Amino acid sequence: MHKPYNNKILSITFGVLFVIYLATQFIGSEADERNFRTDLVTMDTTSVTRLVLNPKEGEAVTFTQEQDNWQVSQGGKTAQADQQAVQSLLGTLLQLEPQRLAARSEEKWNTFEVTDSLGSRVQAYSGENLLADVYVGKFSLQQLPPQQPMQPGMPPMQQQRPKATSYVRLADEPEVYAVDGFLTTSFNQPFNSWRDRNFLQLEKEKISRISFQYPADSSFTLALTDSTWTVNGTPADSAQTAQYLNQLVRLTSSDFADDFNTQGQNPIFQARIEGNNMSPVTIEGYESNGSFVLRNSLKPDVLVSSDSSGLYARVFKGREGFISIEE
Incomplete structure (x- = not known):
């Protein structure tokens, strides 16, 4: 006599549980996709007293702050640095905002060129305290389609500039991140390019x-x-x-x-x-x-x-x- 009523309750309960299950899976997948850092480098740039840049090729370049002025050295050569170039380098570090997680393990380091032998490395210090340690690897270019015309019948708008993506990782973490920008030029310049002109x-x-x-x-x-x-x-x-x-x-x-x-x-x-x-x-x-x-x-x-x-x-x-x- 009570079977139809019990079946109805069971059906409703099952339906509620199924909806909860789907929601959990969806939210979980969303969280998993965004389960990575939103900022790679957080530091007070005014406290940085030394930068060590190991380019992809060539000797290390060291920037040292002396009496509010940056000096740049490589090998046995030291010169006055281009102050704006050093500030731009610091700004580039702070603006490394991950767009997506490219790899989770060391197995992909060579693929994205984020190793000592394949990539560039930049370290920021305050005295002897290491503030940031980042590897900068390969880059890729994605050609974007032309912008659509404002109105039907109008010719296509100008071709958009290619989208540049660079791959980076923190020295003490295995993850590799994709960030916007063509970072190779920022971290691989000849010594004289860092000097005061x-x-x-x-x-x-x-x-x-x-x-x-x-x-x-x-x-x-x-x-x-x-x-x-x-x-x-x-x-x-x-x-x-x-x-x-x-x-x-x-x-x-x-x-x-x-x-x-x-x-x-x-x-x-x-x-x-x-x-x-x-x-x-x-x-x-x-x-x-x-x-x-x-x-x-x-x-x-x-x-x-x-x-x-x-x-x-x-x-x-x-x-x-x-x-x-x-x-």
Whole structure:
């Protein structure tokens, strides 16, 4: 007499349990898919005092903070670092946001090139305290389809840029993560790319006199007298003088000549820059195998090379370069 009622209860109970089972499986699979780190590196970048970068090829590059300035060294060579490049490297570490889990075990490390021999490694320290230790491996590019037109009948929009994905892992964990971006260029640059490229920076308004010392009798002086630039007392062409000064006050170069030895050599060319409320600056030019090597008194240990049309030509201009053609 009670069987239909009991069967109905059993059916409802079974249905409820089945729904719970399905929900549990779905939620479990969702959780499993997102069961990985959301941030790989969490640190206060202001506390970082040293970075050690082991590129995919070549010697390790070390960045050391000294009196709020970063120095970069490789082998036995040390130089002033490009401060913005170091900050960009730190920012790249903080922005390593996993998009998905690419592998869970060491078996896939070679596949994604996140080993000492196949990938790059960067370590961040605060004193002797290790803050971050990350391997950067291979990358892949995915060509995205063109964007759909705004309205039917319109031609397809411009092809989208390929999506770059890089693979990384933390040194003390087996998991490999896929992150957005083309990280190879960030972690595999030659030593000179990390160096400060600023050869000379001056304030144009303070300059009032430049003395050029050249071989033979070609030396002359460019001077500002009563708001007028003159060459050995003769009025100079204002446009050509302004153009020269504009390029002189911001000189950069990445063609470093570290192997050039100035000891025992006298410069062939000199330009002494003087002015109001500024220390005099002397730029020296040496000849070297058909090209030139330059340095200035503000950075006497930094030597850069130039051909006849490069940095050399921007500094060492002849007298005729300041005189109007009509004269």
